[in-house]
Amino acid sequence: MAQDHPGTAAVATGNKYEIIGLDVPEETLFNGDLLVASLSESPRRVNSIYYYDDTGSLLFERLCTEKTYYLFRTERDILAEYAKDIAETTGSVFLVELGSGNAEKTTLLIDAYARSHGLTSYAAVDINRSILERAAENILSVSPDLNFLGVVGTYQAGLAEVKNLAAPKLLICLGSTIGNMHNDELDNLLLSARSSLTHGDYFLVGIDLDKETTMLEAAYNNQTAILANLCVLQHLNWRFGANFQIFQFRHLSVHNKDLHRMESYLESTQNQLITIDKLQFSFDLSKGELILTEIMNKVKVCDFSNMLSQFGFRRVQHWTDLQERYALVLCRLVDS
Ligand SMILES: C[S@@+](CC[C@H](N)C(=O)[O-])C[C@H]1O[C@@H](n2cnc3c(N)ncnc32)[C@H](O)[C@@H]1O
Structure with a gap:
């Protein structure tokens, strides 16, 4: 597990979780x-x-329960059906999630990895401390023995922090979060992801497909x-x-x-x-x-995979719902 930073607050509870604030001034985040x-x-x-x-x-959590907000339900259904396949495809890995939010859907992956590989640790990076506390509660409610590390910070700061955690890794980014990024932000994220992973590590990304x-x-x-x-x-x-x-x-x-x-x-x-x-x-x-x-x-799986390949990631497999509204793309770092 990563070291806590001097001058940062760690939240410790009776549970096995730790949330660290990176030693980065607030104004660097916002x-x-x-x-x-x-x-x-x-x-x-x-x-x-x-x-x-x-x-x-809190409002994002509520948005996920809105009838018309199909993204959350669709991604959750894909995970419910295929989390085991994903775990079998990657083998045993250390899970690191970017922009975890409350990690409600991630519990499905954690459960699959715990059953297939005896997963013991998970790290989540998010800009918002309070949502990381809810993520810890959600994750520990399904996997009480898991070591949960929450990192309050930007994706880049979080990636630098988790770089030296155990390998091999599976980096996760769900909720079509990547879709919110302008081109320069996405390029920066993928460059940071590449430099914090090693050859053979995996990257699982949730993307919303173009539609009417x-x-x-x-x-x-x-x-x-x-x-x-x-x-x-x-x-x-x-x-x-x-x-x-x-x-x-x-x-x-x-x-x-x-x-x-x-x-x-x-x-x-x-x-x-x-x-x-x-x-x-x-x-x-x-x-x-x-x-x-x-x-x-809103993207197409092939265009998205081609874009990722420019950063050294090769698509291994992808999973969609029956209506092909949404996809989870699993890729692997082949060129670091
Ligand atoms: C669209 S929500 C997705 C949440 C969750 N992954 C899901 O699928 O429900 C994006 C999450 O990323 C976090 N976030 C947004 N920008 C960030 C940044 N630059 N660095 C770190 N976290 C960020 C937000 O706090 C939020 O929890």
Whole structure:
């Protein structure tokens, strides 16, 4: 297991779990300079990391229970059916999850690995500490003897932290989380993943497949999705002393067919001056102006696999649901 860092808080309980905060200043995780830069772009943009404070993490859990949010249920069903196959394909590995959230679906994998290979340890990386505590509870409720290590930090910081854990490894990224990344963010993640893994290690990724507009727009326009988007502004208010009034914004989530992605925006419903005190930054928003808060890329398995191959990962196998809405792609690092 990784060492705790000096100056960081570890949460210990009666259970066998440990959550470490990386010794990285908060502003590196939620970087004010980057926020100012993205809010100055055209269109204005906020990184989707701002969805995930404590409130946002709770809202994401609630989103997963919304009828129209097929992603969670579909991925869970694929895991329920194929977790054993996945465990048999990789053999015994150390499990490391990026952006674990509450790890509810991961319990299916943990269970399969425990049965097939006597899994003893699991590490989860997430930007939000409170969701890692729920992940620990979920995981330990099905596998009370497992060693759970939670790492509070960005994907990159977490990957550097778990680099020296036992090999071989299976890196996991579920929930179509990879689909939220812009190209430069995805490239950075895959480069970090490659350098933290060794030849022969595995990478299991959940991806949402391209599909018709109606189903996509229903998934991202339900009540919880609307609330979660507006709460990004609340996050900016408490963290940076911004003056966003959520009632002066309207949620919008649309299918951009040309770019094969959903895009969520907040539209200003009036002319207004936004000030962000702690960043000493202000800007005028016009009525009707949009702020891009999240992208959700929708892909094809072959395109995704080709992209991964440019980073040294070769597809081993993939599993989908009957309607081919969603896929879990297992690949292996062949070229480090
Ligand atoms: C779309 S949710 C998926 C959660 C979970 N894997 C699932 O499938 O239900 C993305 C998760 O990644 C975390 N996250 C987002 N950006 C992150 C970053 N840059 N570094 C680390 N974690 C991040 C969020 O806190 C959230 O728990």
